[in-house]
Structure formats: C-alpha cells, structure tokens
Amino acid sequence: MTLYHYVAASEAFLTVEEPLEEVLRERERHYGEQQQAIDFWLVRRPQFLEAPELTPQSNSVPRPAAAVISTDERFITFLKLRLEYVRQGSFEAPSASIPDPLASQVLPV
Numbered sequence: 001m002t003l004y005h006y007v008a009a010s011e012a013f014l015t016v017e018e019p020l021e022e023v024l025r026e027r028e029r030h031y032g033e034q035q036q037a038i039d040f041w042l043v044r045r046p047q048f049l050e051a052p053e054l055t056p057q058s059n060s061v062p063r064p065a066a067a068v069i070s071t072d073e074r075f076i077t078f079l080k081l082r083l084e085y086v087r088q089g090s091f092e093a094p095s096a097s098i099p100d101p102l103a104s105q106v107l108p109v
C-alpha cells in the first residue's frame with residue numbers, strides 16, 4: 001500500500017476561489033525541469049472521502065468536494081499553509097474501503 005496525503009475543501013473553493021491552478025501548473029513545470037515524475041493530482045468529488053475510517057475528517061469538508069492528493073507530505077503541508085481553509089489528512093491505498101485513491105464519485109444523471 002502507498003501512503004497518500006491530501007488537502008480537501010469545497011470544489012468551488014479549490015477550483016474557483018483560490019488560484020490553485022497556478023500553483024499546480026508551477027509545480028508541474030518544476031517537476032519537468034527536474035525530470036521528476038508527477039506525484040500529485042487534483043480530484044473533483046473524491047471517492048476516498050467516503051471511506052469509513054476518514055469520516056471524522058471528511059465530515060467537515062463541504063460537498064461537493066475536491067482534493068489535491070500527493071505522495072509528498074511536504075507539498076501537502078505547503079498547500080495547507082498556503083490555502084488555509086482546507087482539511088488535511090492522509091490514508092493508505094489501495095485498501096478494501098479505498099480501492100482507487102484517485103477515483104471520483106459518479107454524478108447522478
């Protein structure tokens with residue numbers, strides 16, 4: 001299993017109100033210069049927030065939610081400090097309750 005770290009907030013906050021796209025684009029550029037593999041993802045309506053073991057943390061995240069997930073804890077700590085109004089946490093996956101750490105919830109039609 002892999003340990004993933006995340007910051008989560010309302011989807012509107014992360015994708016509209018905050019300049020998160022700029023931060024992620026800069027990080028991606030830096031990784032390219034360093035020839036480093038991408039280890040962070042923006043997930044809209046992340047399914048992992050519904051895992052029973054994350055209920056105490058995820059209950060405080062407004063829905064619909066979005067999250068930045070990474071295997072780099074320092075990057076997630078940086079985002080927490082920069083964004084301020086986000087929930088920070090971690091989880092291991094794949095597991096029985098989180099088979100795919102990057103899965104999004106299916107929206108009803």
